[in-house]
Amino acid sequence: MNDDELTDVLEDAGLSPYQAEAYVALLELGTASATDVAESCDVPDPRIYDVLRDLESKGYIETFQQDSLTARARDPKEVLEDLRSRSNKYLDAAETIEERWDQPEISDHEVSIVKRFETVLNRARELIEGAENQIQIGVNTQQFYELEPALREASERGVDIKLSICTKPDAEIPTHEELEGVCTEARHRSIPAPFLVLVDRAWTCFAPHRHSISNYGVLVNDRTHTYVFHWFFLTCLWEIWDTIYTRRSPETPTTYVDLRHAVRDIEPLLDEGARIEVVVAGYKTQTNESVEITGIITDVDYTGKNMGRVEPVPLAQLAGRVAATVVTDDRTYEIGGWGAVIEEIEATNITVTDIQYE
CATH class of the missing domain: 1.10.10.10 (Winged helix-like DNA-binding domain superfamily/Winged helix DNA-binding domain)
Structure with missing residues:
Protein backbone atom coordinates (compact mmCIF):
# COMPACT_ATOMS: atom_id res chain seq x y z
CA MET A 1 0.00 0.00 0.00
CA GLU A 78 -4.20 1.23 19.83
CA VAL A 79 -4.31 2.56 16.27
CA LEU A 80 -4.00 -0.96 14.88
CA GLU A 81 -6.77 -2.24 17.17
CA ASP A 82 -9.03 0.57 16.00
CA LEU A 83 -8.31 -0.13 12.33
CA ARG A 84 -8.81 -3.87 12.75
CA SER A 85 -12.07 -3.24 14.59
CA ARG A 86 -13.26 -1.05 11.74
CA SER A 87 -12.18 -3.70 9.27
CA ASN A 88 -14.22 -6.34 11.11
CA LYS A 89 -17.23 -4.05 11.11
CA TYR A 90 -16.90 -3.62 7.34
CA LEU A 91 -16.67 -7.41 6.94
CA ASP A 92 -19.70 -7.93 9.18
CA ALA A 93 -21.61 -5.30 7.24
CA ALA A 94 -20.66 -6.97 3.96
CA GLU A 95 -21.82 -10.37 5.23
CA THR A 96 -25.08 -8.90 6.54
CA ILE A 97 -25.78 -7.21 3.22
CA GLU A 98 -25.10 -10.47 1.39
CA GLU A 99 -27.37 -12.45 3.73
CA ARG A 100 -30.21 -9.95 3.42
CA TRP A 101 -29.83 -9.91 -0.35
CA ASP A 102 -29.99 -13.71 -0.52
CA GLN A 103 -32.66 -14.14 2.15
CA PRO A 104 -35.04 -11.21 2.64
CA GLU A 105 -36.81 -10.95 5.96
CA ILE A 106 -39.98 -12.99 5.92
CA SER A 107 -43.10 -11.24 7.17
CA ASP A 108 -46.75 -12.26 7.27
CA HIS A 109 -48.42 -12.84 3.89
CA GLU A 110 -45.22 -12.44 1.94
CA VAL A 111 -43.84 -14.16 -1.12
CA SER A 112 -40.06 -13.81 -1.37
CA ILE A 113 -37.80 -14.74 -4.27
CA VAL A 114 -34.26 -15.78 -3.32
CA LYS A 115 -31.27 -16.63 -5.46
CA ARG A 116 -29.62 -19.53 -3.66
CA PHE A 117 -31.00 -23.00 -3.07
CA GLU A 118 -29.16 -23.13 0.26
CA THR A 119 -31.38 -20.28 1.46
CA VAL A 120 -34.50 -22.31 0.64
CA LEU A 121 -33.08 -25.45 2.26
CA ASN A 122 -32.12 -23.64 5.46
CA ARG A 123 -35.51 -21.96 5.71
CA ALA A 124 -37.23 -25.30 5.16
CA ARG A 125 -35.17 -26.82 8.00
CA GLU A 126 -36.16 -23.97 10.34
CA LEU A 127 -39.84 -24.39 9.50
CA ILE A 128 -39.71 -28.17 9.96
CA GLU A 129 -38.11 -27.62 13.36
CA GLY A 130 -41.08 -25.43 14.33
CA ALA A 131 -43.86 -27.47 12.68
CA GLU A 132 -46.87 -28.22 14.89
CA ASN A 133 -49.32 -30.23 12.79
CA GLN A 134 -48.34 -31.37 9.31
CA ILE A 135 -45.55 -31.39 6.73
CA GLN A 136 -45.69 -32.32 3.06
CA ILE A 137 -42.28 -32.65 1.50
CA GLY A 138 -40.91 -33.54 -1.92
CA VAL A 139 -37.12 -34.02 -2.06
CA ASN A 140 -34.41 -36.05 -3.71
CA THR A 141 -32.38 -38.57 -1.72
CA GLN A 142 -29.55 -36.18 -0.85
CA GLN A 143 -31.98 -33.49 0.32
CA PHE A 144 -33.79 -36.08 2.45
CA TYR A 145 -30.58 -36.92 4.31
CA GLU A 146 -29.87 -33.22 4.88
CA LEU A 147 -33.32 -32.68 6.42
CA GLU A 148 -33.63 -36.08 8.11
CA PRO A 149 -32.65 -34.95 11.66
CA ALA A 150 -35.23 -32.15 11.63
CA LEU A 151 -37.89 -34.46 10.16
CA ARG A 152 -37.20 -37.13 12.78
CA GLU A 153 -37.60 -34.61 15.62
CA ALA A 154 -40.85 -33.33 14.08
CA SER A 155 -42.16 -36.88 13.75
CA GLU A 156 -41.34 -37.55 17.40
CA ARG A 157 -43.40 -34.46 18.29
CA GLY A 158 -46.41 -36.05 16.60
CA VAL A 159 -46.32 -34.03 13.37
CA ASP A 160 -47.91 -35.83 10.39
CA ILE A 161 -45.29 -36.04 7.62
CA LYS A 162 -45.98 -37.09 4.06
CA LEU A 163 -42.66 -37.62 2.29
CA SER A 164 -42.22 -37.95 -1.47
CA ILE A 165 -38.75 -39.09 -2.59
CA CYS A 166 -38.29 -37.85 -6.16
CA THR A 167 -35.40 -39.36 -8.14
CA LYS A 168 -34.40 -40.81 -11.47
CA PRO A 169 -35.78 -44.36 -11.95
CA ASP A 170 -32.47 -46.10 -11.16
CA ALA A 171 -31.33 -43.82 -8.32
CA GLU A 172 -30.87 -45.06 -4.77
CA ILE A 173 -33.59 -44.18 -2.27
CA PRO A 174 -33.65 -44.35 1.54
CA THR A 175 -34.25 -47.80 3.01
CA HIS A 176 -37.28 -48.79 5.05
CA GLU A 177 -35.13 -48.64 8.18
CA GLU A 178 -33.94 -45.12 7.35
CA LEU A 179 -37.52 -43.94 6.83
CA GLU A 180 -38.82 -45.49 10.04
CA GLY A 181 -39.48 -42.81 12.65
CA VAL A 182 -38.92 -40.00 10.13
CA CYS A 183 -42.33 -39.77 8.47
CA THR A 184 -45.91 -40.99 8.62
CA GLU A 185 -45.85 -42.22 5.05
CA ALA A 186 -43.32 -42.12 2.21
CA ARG A 187 -43.77 -42.61 -1.52
CA HIS A 188 -41.27 -42.82 -4.37
CA ARG A 189 -41.73 -40.75 -7.51
CA SER A 190 -39.34 -42.14 -10.14
CA ILE A 191 -39.03 -38.76 -11.89
CA PRO A 192 -36.97 -35.79 -10.62
CA ALA A 193 -39.12 -33.00 -9.24
CA PRO A 194 -38.77 -29.56 -7.68
CA PHE A 195 -37.84 -29.20 -4.02
CA LEU A 196 -41.03 -28.58 -2.06
CA VAL A 197 -41.80 -28.28 1.65
CA LEU A 198 -45.24 -27.29 2.99
CA VAL A 199 -45.61 -26.69 6.73
CA ASP A 200 -48.81 -26.30 8.77
CA ARG A 201 -50.90 -25.15 5.76
CA ALA A 202 -49.19 -21.75 5.87
CA TRP A 203 -45.57 -22.00 4.68
CA THR A 204 -44.11 -23.05 1.34
CA CYS A 205 -40.46 -23.52 0.39
CA PHE A 206 -40.00 -24.20 -3.33
CA ALA A 207 -37.05 -24.45 -5.71
CA PRO A 208 -36.80 -25.91 -9.23
CA HIS A 209 -34.98 -29.23 -9.54
CA ARG A 210 -31.25 -29.09 -10.16
CA HIS A 211 -31.61 -29.79 -13.89
CA SER A 212 -33.71 -26.67 -14.41
CA ILE A 213 -32.15 -23.77 -16.31
CA SER A 214 -33.51 -21.40 -13.65
CA ASN A 215 -31.77 -20.95 -10.32
CA TYR A 216 -34.06 -19.39 -7.77
CA GLY A 217 -36.25 -20.20 -4.79
CA VAL A 218 -39.64 -19.12 -3.50
CA LEU A 219 -40.52 -18.68 0.18
CA VAL A 220 -44.21 -18.20 0.89
CA ASN A 221 -46.03 -17.35 4.10
CA ASP A 222 -49.61 -17.35 2.88
CA ARG A 223 -52.38 -19.94 3.19
CA THR A 224 -53.87 -19.33 -0.26
CA HIS A 225 -50.59 -19.74 -2.13
CA THR A 226 -49.66 -22.74 0.01
CA TYR A 227 -53.01 -24.35 -0.86
CA VAL A 228 -52.08 -24.15 -4.55
CA PHE A 229 -48.73 -25.84 -3.86
CA HIS A 230 -50.62 -28.44 -1.78
CA TRP A 231 -52.52 -29.52 -4.88
CA PHE A 232 -49.30 -29.69 -6.86
CA PHE A 233 -47.97 -32.00 -4.16
CA LEU A 234 -51.09 -34.20 -4.19
CA THR A 235 -51.40 -34.53 -7.96
CA CYS A 236 -47.75 -34.61 -9.04
CA LEU A 237 -45.76 -35.93 -6.09
CA TRP A 238 -48.18 -38.16 -4.16
CA GLU A 239 -51.40 -39.59 -5.55
CA ILE A 240 -50.20 -42.08 -8.18
CA TRP A 241 -46.85 -43.10 -6.69
CA ASP A 242 -46.07 -46.29 -4.80
CA THR A 243 -45.88 -46.30 -1.02
CA ILE A 244 -42.44 -47.37 0.23
CA TYR A 245 -43.09 -46.86 3.93
CA THR A 246 -46.06 -46.29 6.24
CA ARG A 247 -46.50 -46.46 9.98
CA ARG A 248 -50.30 -46.64 9.72
CA SER A 249 -52.03 -49.87 10.71
CA PRO A 250 -55.62 -51.14 10.39
CA GLU A 251 -56.21 -50.61 14.10
CA THR A 252 -57.88 -47.45 15.37
CA PRO A 253 -57.36 -44.70 16.27
CA THR A 254 -56.41 -43.42 12.84
CA THR A 255 -55.63 -39.74 12.46
CA TYR A 256 -56.08 -37.80 9.22
CA VAL A 257 -54.76 -34.30 8.59
CA ASP A 258 -56.69 -33.99 5.32
CA LEU A 259 -60.46 -34.45 5.26
CA ARG A 260 -60.25 -35.61 1.64
CA HIS A 261 -58.20 -38.65 2.64
CA ALA A 262 -60.56 -39.32 5.54
CA VAL A 263 -63.61 -39.25 3.25
CA ARG A 264 -62.11 -41.95 1.04
CA ASP A 265 -61.94 -44.35 3.99
CA ILE A 266 -65.06 -43.25 5.84
CA GLU A 267 -67.63 -43.22 3.02
CA PRO A 268 -67.52 -47.01 2.39
CA LEU A 269 -67.84 -47.65 6.13
CA LEU A 270 -70.92 -45.42 6.34
CA ASP A 271 -72.45 -47.32 3.40
CA GLU A 272 -71.97 -50.52 5.40
CA GLY A 273 -73.86 -49.03 8.36
CA ALA A 274 -70.85 -48.33 10.58
CA ARG A 275 -71.05 -46.02 13.57
CA ILE A 276 -67.86 -43.97 13.42
CA GLU A 277 -66.70 -42.05 16.46
CA VAL A 278 -64.27 -39.20 15.83
CA VAL A 279 -62.42 -36.37 17.51
CA VAL A 280 -62.09 -33.33 15.26
CA ALA A 281 -59.60 -30.53 15.94
CA GLY A 282 -59.48 -27.36 13.89
CA TYR A 283 -60.63 -23.75 13.66
CA LYS A 284 -63.99 -22.02 13.49
CA THR A 285 -64.14 -20.55 10.01
CA GLN A 286 -65.85 -17.34 11.14
CA THR A 287 -63.59 -16.45 14.08
CA ASN A 288 -60.42 -18.55 13.51
CA GLU A 289 -60.84 -19.73 17.11
CA SER A 290 -59.36 -23.17 17.82
CA VAL A 291 -61.91 -25.87 18.61
CA GLU A 292 -62.12 -29.59 19.33
CA ILE A 293 -65.30 -31.66 19.16
CA THR A 294 -66.12 -35.31 19.82
CA GLY A 295 -68.98 -36.98 18.03
CA ILE A 296 -70.27 -39.38 15.38
CA ILE A 297 -69.78 -38.89 11.64
CA THR A 298 -73.16 -39.44 10.04
CA ASP A 299 -72.54 -38.31 6.47
CA VAL A 300 -69.92 -37.11 4.02
CA ASP A 301 -70.46 -34.98 0.94
CA TYR A 302 -68.27 -33.73 -1.89
CA THR A 303 -68.84 -31.92 -5.16
CA GLY A 304 -67.83 -34.86 -7.35
CA LYS A 305 -70.19 -37.30 -5.65
CA ASN A 306 -72.74 -37.00 -8.45
CA MET A 307 -70.16 -38.29 -10.95
CA GLY A 308 -70.75 -41.85 -9.76
CA ARG A 309 -69.26 -44.05 -7.05
CA VAL A 310 -65.77 -45.41 -7.61
CA GLU A 311 -63.51 -46.83 -4.89
CA PRO A 312 -61.19 -45.37 -3.97
CA VAL A 313 -62.70 -42.02 -4.84
CA PRO A 314 -60.51 -40.37 -7.51
CA LEU A 315 -58.75 -37.24 -6.36
CA ALA A 316 -60.44 -35.26 -9.14
CA GLN A 317 -63.84 -35.92 -7.53
CA LEU A 318 -62.51 -34.48 -4.25
CA ALA A 319 -61.09 -31.32 -5.79
CA GLY A 320 -64.15 -29.23 -4.98
CA ARG A 321 -66.04 -28.86 -1.72
CA VAL A 322 -65.62 -31.69 0.77
CA ALA A 323 -67.57 -31.82 4.03
CA ALA A 324 -68.56 -34.17 6.80
CA THR A 325 -71.46 -34.07 9.27
CA VAL A 326 -70.50 -34.65 12.89
CA VAL A 327 -73.17 -35.08 15.57
CA THR A 328 -72.10 -34.37 19.15
CA ASP A 329 -74.09 -34.69 22.38
CA ASP A 330 -75.62 -31.25 21.98
CA ARG A 331 -75.62 -30.30 18.30
CA THR A 332 -74.62 -31.02 14.70
CA TYR A 333 -71.56 -29.56 12.94
CA GLU A 334 -70.54 -29.29 9.31
CA ILE A 335 -66.76 -29.64 9.04
CA GLY A 336 -64.64 -28.89 6.01
CA GLY A 337 -61.07 -29.53 4.97
CA TRP A 338 -58.18 -27.28 4.10
CA GLY A 339 -59.55 -23.99 2.79
CA ALA A 340 -63.05 -24.47 4.24
CA VAL A 341 -65.24 -21.37 3.86
CA ILE A 342 -68.92 -22.25 4.18
CA GLU A 343 -68.53 -25.02 6.81
CA GLU A 344 -68.45 -24.16 10.51
CA ILE A 345 -65.09 -25.79 11.20
CA GLU A 346 -61.93 -26.21 9.16
CA ALA A 347 -60.58 -29.54 10.37
CA THR A 348 -56.84 -29.91 10.83
CA ASN A 349 -57.03 -33.34 12.49
CA ILE A 350 -59.74 -36.01 12.25
CA THR A 351 -59.07 -38.96 14.56
CA VAL A 352 -61.24 -42.06 14.23
CA THR A 353 -61.43 -43.43 17.76
CA ASP A 354 -63.92 -46.26 17.29
CA ILE A 355 -65.87 -48.09 14.57
CA GLN A 356 -68.87 -50.23 15.43
CA TYR A 357 -71.42 -52.06 13.28
CA GLU A 358 -75.00 -52.15 14.48
Whole structure:
Protein backbone atom coordinates (compact mmCIF):
# COMPACT_ATOMS: atom_id res chain seq x y z
CA MET A 1 0.00 0.00 0.00
CA ASN A 2 1.51 3.36 -1.02
CA ASP A 3 1.30 6.63 0.90
CA ASP A 4 -1.76 7.89 -0.96
CA GLU A 5 -3.66 4.66 -0.31
CA LEU A 6 -2.67 4.67 3.36
CA THR A 7 -3.78 8.28 3.66
CA ASP A 8 -7.16 7.43 2.15
CA VAL A 9 -7.66 4.60 4.62
CA LEU A 10 -6.76 6.83 7.57
CA GLU A 11 -9.25 9.41 6.36
CA ASP A 12 -11.86 6.69 6.15
CA ALA A 13 -10.97 5.80 9.76
CA GLY A 14 -11.83 9.31 10.93
CA LEU A 15 -8.77 11.51 10.38
CA SER A 16 -8.95 14.73 8.40
CA PRO A 17 -6.88 14.92 5.20
CA TYR A 18 -4.24 17.06 6.93
CA GLN A 19 -4.11 14.76 9.96
CA ALA A 20 -3.72 11.70 7.78
CA GLU A 21 -0.92 13.27 5.75
CA ALA A 22 0.94 14.44 8.86
CA TYR A 23 0.68 11.03 10.51
CA VAL A 24 1.96 9.20 7.42
CA ALA A 25 4.86 11.66 7.26
CA LEU A 26 5.74 11.04 10.93
CA LEU A 27 5.71 7.29 10.37
CA GLU A 28 8.46 7.85 7.79
CA LEU A 29 10.39 10.46 9.78
CA GLY A 30 10.23 8.79 13.18
CA THR A 31 10.85 11.91 15.32
CA ALA A 32 10.70 15.33 13.67
CA SER A 33 10.01 18.96 14.37
CA ALA A 34 6.73 20.49 13.38
CA THR A 35 8.48 22.36 10.59
CA ASP A 36 10.04 19.18 9.18
CA VAL A 37 6.69 17.42 9.26
CA ALA A 38 5.08 20.28 7.36
CA GLU A 39 7.81 20.16 4.73
CA SER A 40 7.29 16.40 4.27
CA CYS A 41 3.61 16.68 3.51
CA ASP A 42 1.07 19.13 2.14
CA VAL A 43 0.00 20.59 5.49
CA PRO A 44 0.48 24.42 5.47
CA ASP A 45 2.97 25.70 8.08
CA PRO A 46 0.36 27.77 9.98
CA ARG A 47 -1.83 24.68 10.40
CA ILE A 48 0.80 22.09 11.38
CA TYR A 49 0.73 22.87 15.12
CA ASP A 50 -3.04 22.44 15.39
CA VAL A 51 -2.87 19.29 13.27
CA LEU A 52 -0.21 17.71 15.52
CA ARG A 53 -2.09 18.56 18.70
CA ASP A 54 -5.25 17.02 17.23
CA LEU A 55 -3.32 13.86 16.37
CA GLU A 56 -1.98 13.76 19.91
CA SER A 57 -5.47 14.05 21.38
CA LYS A 58 -6.55 11.11 19.21
CA GLY A 59 -3.65 9.01 20.51
CA TYR A 60 -1.76 8.75 17.24
CA ILE A 61 1.34 10.75 18.23
CA GLU A 62 2.98 12.49 21.18
CA THR A 63 4.63 15.93 21.18
CA PHE A 64 7.32 17.53 23.33
CA GLN A 65 9.47 20.65 23.34
CA GLN A 66 13.01 20.31 21.99
CA ASP A 67 14.07 23.80 20.82
CA SER A 68 10.77 23.72 18.95
CA LEU A 69 7.64 21.61 19.00
CA THR A 70 8.71 18.06 18.14
CA ALA A 71 6.53 15.05 17.47
CA ARG A 72 6.85 11.30 17.08
CA ALA A 73 4.41 8.51 16.35
CA ARG A 74 3.22 6.59 19.37
CA ASP A 75 3.24 2.81 19.66
CA PRO A 76 0.60 1.97 17.04
CA LYS A 77 -1.03 -0.78 19.12
CA GLU A 78 -4.20 1.23 19.83
CA VAL A 79 -4.31 2.56 16.27
CA LEU A 80 -4.00 -0.96 14.88
CA GLU A 81 -6.77 -2.24 17.17
CA ASP A 82 -9.03 0.57 16.00
CA LEU A 83 -8.31 -0.13 12.33
CA ARG A 84 -8.81 -3.87 12.75
CA SER A 85 -12.07 -3.24 14.59
CA ARG A 86 -13.26 -1.05 11.74
CA SER A 87 -12.18 -3.70 9.27
CA ASN A 88 -14.22 -6.34 11.11
CA LYS A 89 -17.23 -4.05 11.11
CA TYR A 90 -16.90 -3.62 7.34
CA LEU A 91 -16.67 -7.41 6.94
CA ASP A 92 -19.70 -7.93 9.18
CA ALA A 93 -21.61 -5.30 7.24
CA ALA A 94 -20.66 -6.97 3.96
CA GLU A 95 -21.82 -10.37 5.23
CA THR A 96 -25.08 -8.90 6.54
CA ILE A 97 -25.78 -7.21 3.22
CA GLU A 98 -25.10 -10.47 1.39
CA GLU A 99 -27.37 -12.45 3.73
CA ARG A 100 -30.21 -9.95 3.42
CA TRP A 101 -29.83 -9.91 -0.35
CA ASP A 102 -29.99 -13.71 -0.52
CA GLN A 103 -32.66 -14.14 2.15
CA PRO A 104 -35.04 -11.21 2.64
CA GLU A 105 -36.81 -10.95 5.96
CA ILE A 106 -39.98 -12.99 5.92
CA SER A 107 -43.10 -11.24 7.17
CA ASP A 108 -46.75 -12.26 7.27
CA HIS A 109 -48.42 -12.84 3.89
CA GLU A 110 -45.22 -12.44 1.94
CA VAL A 111 -43.84 -14.16 -1.12
CA SER A 112 -40.06 -13.81 -1.37
CA ILE A 113 -37.80 -14.74 -4.27
CA VAL A 114 -34.26 -15.78 -3.32
CA LYS A 115 -31.27 -16.63 -5.46
CA ARG A 116 -29.62 -19.53 -3.66
CA PHE A 117 -31.00 -23.00 -3.07
CA GLU A 118 -29.16 -23.13 0.26
CA THR A 119 -31.38 -20.28 1.46
CA VAL A 120 -34.50 -22.31 0.64
CA LEU A 121 -33.08 -25.45 2.26
CA ASN A 122 -32.12 -23.64 5.46
CA ARG A 123 -35.51 -21.96 5.71
CA ALA A 124 -37.23 -25.30 5.16
CA ARG A 125 -35.17 -26.82 8.00
CA GLU A 126 -36.16 -23.97 10.34
CA LEU A 127 -39.84 -24.39 9.50
CA ILE A 128 -39.71 -28.17 9.96
CA GLU A 129 -38.11 -27.62 13.36
CA GLY A 130 -41.08 -25.43 14.33
CA ALA A 131 -43.86 -27.47 12.68
CA GLU A 132 -46.87 -28.22 14.89
CA ASN A 133 -49.32 -30.23 12.79
CA GLN A 134 -48.34 -31.37 9.31
CA ILE A 135 -45.55 -31.39 6.73
CA GLN A 136 -45.69 -32.32 3.06
CA ILE A 137 -42.28 -32.65 1.50
CA GLY A 138 -40.91 -33.54 -1.92
CA VAL A 139 -37.12 -34.02 -2.06
CA ASN A 140 -34.41 -36.05 -3.71
CA THR A 141 -32.38 -38.57 -1.72
CA GLN A 142 -29.55 -36.18 -0.85
CA GLN A 143 -31.98 -33.49 0.32
CA PHE A 144 -33.79 -36.08 2.45
CA TYR A 145 -30.58 -36.92 4.31
CA GLU A 146 -29.87 -33.22 4.88
CA LEU A 147 -33.32 -32.68 6.42
CA GLU A 148 -33.63 -36.08 8.11
CA PRO A 149 -32.65 -34.95 11.66
CA ALA A 150 -35.23 -32.15 11.63
CA LEU A 151 -37.89 -34.46 10.16
CA ARG A 152 -37.20 -37.13 12.78
CA GLU A 153 -37.60 -34.61 15.62
CA ALA A 154 -40.85 -33.33 14.08
CA SER A 155 -42.16 -36.88 13.75
CA GLU A 156 -41.34 -37.55 17.40
CA ARG A 157 -43.40 -34.46 18.29
CA GLY A 158 -46.41 -36.05 16.60
CA VAL A 159 -46.32 -34.03 13.37
CA ASP A 160 -47.91 -35.83 10.39
CA ILE A 161 -45.29 -36.04 7.62
CA LYS A 162 -45.98 -37.09 4.06
CA LEU A 163 -42.66 -37.62 2.29
CA SER A 164 -42.22 -37.95 -1.47
CA ILE A 165 -38.75 -39.09 -2.59
CA CYS A 166 -38.29 -37.85 -6.16
CA THR A 167 -35.40 -39.36 -8.14
CA LYS A 168 -34.40 -40.81 -11.47
CA PRO A 169 -35.78 -44.36 -11.95
CA ASP A 170 -32.47 -46.10 -11.16
CA ALA A 171 -31.33 -43.82 -8.32
CA GLU A 172 -30.87 -45.06 -4.77
CA ILE A 173 -33.59 -44.18 -2.27
CA PRO A 174 -33.65 -44.35 1.54
CA THR A 175 -34.25 -47.80 3.01
CA HIS A 176 -37.28 -48.79 5.05
CA GLU A 177 -35.13 -48.64 8.18
CA GLU A 178 -33.94 -45.12 7.35
CA LEU A 179 -37.52 -43.94 6.83
CA GLU A 180 -38.82 -45.49 10.04
CA GLY A 181 -39.48 -42.81 12.65
CA VAL A 182 -38.92 -40.00 10.13
CA CYS A 183 -42.33 -39.77 8.47
CA THR A 184 -45.91 -40.99 8.62
CA GLU A 185 -45.85 -42.22 5.05
CA ALA A 186 -43.32 -42.12 2.21
CA ARG A 187 -43.77 -42.61 -1.52
CA HIS A 188 -41.27 -42.82 -4.37
CA ARG A 189 -41.73 -40.75 -7.51
CA SER A 190 -39.34 -42.14 -10.14
CA ILE A 191 -39.03 -38.76 -11.89
CA PRO A 192 -36.97 -35.79 -10.62
CA ALA A 193 -39.12 -33.00 -9.24
CA PRO A 194 -38.77 -29.56 -7.68
CA PHE A 195 -37.84 -29.20 -4.02
CA LEU A 196 -41.03 -28.58 -2.06
CA VAL A 197 -41.80 -28.28 1.65
CA LEU A 198 -45.24 -27.29 2.99
CA VAL A 199 -45.61 -26.69 6.73
CA ASP A 200 -48.81 -26.30 8.77
CA ARG A 201 -50.90 -25.15 5.76
CA ALA A 202 -49.19 -21.75 5.87
CA TRP A 203 -45.57 -22.00 4.68
CA THR A 204 -44.11 -23.05 1.34
CA CYS A 205 -40.46 -23.52 0.39
CA PHE A 206 -40.00 -24.20 -3.33
CA ALA A 207 -37.05 -24.45 -5.71
CA PRO A 208 -36.80 -25.91 -9.23
CA HIS A 209 -34.98 -29.23 -9.54
CA ARG A 210 -31.25 -29.09 -10.16
CA HIS A 211 -31.61 -29.79 -13.89
CA SER A 212 -33.71 -26.67 -14.41
CA ILE A 213 -32.15 -23.77 -16.31
CA SER A 214 -33.51 -21.40 -13.65
CA ASN A 215 -31.77 -20.95 -10.32
CA TYR A 216 -34.06 -19.39 -7.77
CA GLY A 217 -36.25 -20.20 -4.79
CA VAL A 218 -39.64 -19.12 -3.50
CA LEU A 219 -40.52 -18.68 0.18
CA VAL A 220 -44.21 -18.20 0.89
CA ASN A 221 -46.03 -17.35 4.10
CA ASP A 222 -49.61 -17.35 2.88
CA ARG A 223 -52.38 -19.94 3.19
CA THR A 224 -53.87 -19.33 -0.26
CA HIS A 225 -50.59 -19.74 -2.13
CA THR A 226 -49.66 -22.74 0.01
CA TYR A 227 -53.01 -24.35 -0.86
CA VAL A 228 -52.08 -24.15 -4.55
CA PHE A 229 -48.73 -25.84 -3.86
CA HIS A 230 -50.62 -28.44 -1.78
CA TRP A 231 -52.52 -29.52 -4.88
CA PHE A 232 -49.30 -29.69 -6.86
CA PHE A 233 -47.97 -32.00 -4.16
CA LEU A 234 -51.09 -34.20 -4.19
CA THR A 235 -51.40 -34.53 -7.96
CA CYS A 236 -47.75 -34.61 -9.04
CA LEU A 237 -45.76 -35.93 -6.09
CA TRP A 238 -48.18 -38.16 -4.16
CA GLU A 239 -51.40 -39.59 -5.55
CA ILE A 240 -50.20 -42.08 -8.18
CA TRP A 241 -46.85 -43.10 -6.69
CA ASP A 242 -46.07 -46.29 -4.80
CA THR A 243 -45.88 -46.30 -1.02
CA ILE A 244 -42.44 -47.37 0.23
CA TYR A 245 -43.09 -46.86 3.93
CA THR A 246 -46.06 -46.29 6.24
CA ARG A 247 -46.50 -46.46 9.98
CA ARG A 248 -50.30 -46.64 9.72
CA SER A 249 -52.03 -49.87 10.71
CA PRO A 250 -55.62 -51.14 10.39
CA GLU A 251 -56.21 -50.61 14.10
CA THR A 252 -57.88 -47.45 15.37
CA PRO A 253 -57.36 -44.70 16.27
CA THR A 254 -56.41 -43.42 12.84
CA THR A 255 -55.63 -39.74 12.46
CA TYR A 256 -56.08 -37.80 9.22
CA VAL A 257 -54.76 -34.30 8.59
CA ASP A 258 -56.69 -33.99 5.32
CA LEU A 259 -60.46 -34.45 5.26
CA ARG A 260 -60.25 -35.61 1.64
CA HIS A 261 -58.20 -38.65 2.64
CA ALA A 262 -60.56 -39.32 5.54
CA VAL A 263 -63.61 -39.25 3.25
CA ARG A 264 -62.11 -41.95 1.04
CA ASP A 265 -61.94 -44.35 3.99
CA ILE A 266 -65.06 -43.25 5.84
CA GLU A 267 -67.63 -43.22 3.02
CA PRO A 268 -67.52 -47.01 2.39
CA LEU A 269 -67.84 -47.65 6.13
CA LEU A 270 -70.92 -45.42 6.34
CA ASP A 271 -72.45 -47.32 3.40
CA GLU A 272 -71.97 -50.52 5.40
CA GLY A 273 -73.86 -49.03 8.36
CA ALA A 274 -70.85 -48.33 10.58
CA ARG A 275 -71.05 -46.02 13.57
CA ILE A 276 -67.86 -43.97 13.42
CA GLU A 277 -66.70 -42.05 16.46
CA VAL A 278 -64.27 -39.20 15.83
CA VAL A 279 -62.42 -36.37 17.51
CA VAL A 280 -62.09 -33.33 15.26
CA ALA A 281 -59.60 -30.53 15.94
CA GLY A 282 -59.48 -27.36 13.89
CA TYR A 283 -60.63 -23.75 13.66
CA LYS A 284 -63.99 -22.02 13.49
CA THR A 285 -64.14 -20.55 10.01
CA GLN A 286 -65.85 -17.34 11.14
CA THR A 287 -63.59 -16.45 14.08
CA ASN A 288 -60.42 -18.55 13.51
CA GLU A 289 -60.84 -19.73 17.11
CA SER A 290 -59.36 -23.17 17.82
CA VAL A 291 -61.91 -25.87 18.61
CA GLU A 292 -62.12 -29.59 19.33
CA ILE A 293 -65.30 -31.66 19.16
CA THR A 294 -66.12 -35.31 19.82
CA GLY A 295 -68.98 -36.98 18.03
CA ILE A 296 -70.27 -39.38 15.38
CA ILE A 297 -69.78 -38.89 11.64
CA THR A 298 -73.16 -39.44 10.04
CA ASP A 299 -72.54 -38.31 6.47
CA VAL A 300 -69.92 -37.11 4.02
CA ASP A 301 -70.46 -34.98 0.94
CA TYR A 302 -68.27 -33.73 -1.89
CA THR A 303 -68.84 -31.92 -5.16
CA GLY A 304 -67.83 -34.86 -7.35
CA LYS A 305 -70.19 -37.30 -5.65
CA ASN A 306 -72.74 -37.00 -8.45
CA MET A 307 -70.16 -38.29 -10.95
CA GLY A 308 -70.75 -41.85 -9.76
CA ARG A 309 -69.26 -44.05 -7.05
CA VAL A 310 -65.77 -45.41 -7.61
CA GLU A 311 -63.51 -46.83 -4.89
CA PRO A 312 -61.19 -45.37 -3.97
CA VAL A 313 -62.70 -42.02 -4.84
CA PRO A 314 -60.51 -40.37 -7.51
CA LEU A 315 -58.75 -37.24 -6.36
CA ALA A 316 -60.44 -35.26 -9.14
CA GLN A 317 -63.84 -35.92 -7.53
CA LEU A 318 -62.51 -34.48 -4.25
CA ALA A 319 -61.09 -31.32 -5.79
CA GLY A 320 -64.15 -29.23 -4.98
CA ARG A 321 -66.04 -28.86 -1.72
CA VAL A 322 -65.62 -31.69 0.77
CA ALA A 323 -67.57 -31.82 4.03
CA ALA A 324 -68.56 -34.17 6.80
CA THR A 325 -71.46 -34.07 9.27
CA VAL A 326 -70.50 -34.65 12.89
CA VAL A 327 -73.17 -35.08 15.57
CA THR A 328 -72.10 -34.37 19.15
CA ASP A 329 -74.09 -34.69 22.38
CA ASP A 330 -75.62 -31.25 21.98
CA ARG A 331 -75.62 -30.30 18.30
CA THR A 332 -74.62 -31.02 14.70
CA TYR A 333 -71.56 -29.56 12.94
CA GLU A 334 -70.54 -29.29 9.31
CA ILE A 335 -66.76 -29.64 9.04
CA GLY A 336 -64.64 -28.89 6.01
CA GLY A 337 -61.07 -29.53 4.97
CA TRP A 338 -58.18 -27.28 4.10
CA GLY A 339 -59.55 -23.99 2.79
CA ALA A 340 -63.05 -24.47 4.24
CA VAL A 341 -65.24 -21.37 3.86
CA ILE A 342 -68.92 -22.25 4.18
CA GLU A 343 -68.53 -25.02 6.81
CA GLU A 344 -68.45 -24.16 10.51
CA ILE A 345 -65.09 -25.79 11.20
CA GLU A 346 -61.93 -26.21 9.16
CA ALA A 347 -60.58 -29.54 10.37
CA THR A 348 -56.84 -29.91 10.83
CA ASN A 349 -57.03 -33.34 12.49
CA ILE A 350 -59.74 -36.01 12.25
CA THR A 351 -59.07 -38.96 14.56
CA VAL A 352 -61.24 -42.06 14.23
CA THR A 353 -61.43 -43.43 17.76
CA ASP A 354 -63.92 -46.26 17.29
CA ILE A 355 -65.87 -48.09 14.57
CA GLN A 356 -68.87 -50.23 15.43
CA TYR A 357 -71.42 -52.06 13.28
CA GLU A 358 -75.00 -52.15 14.48
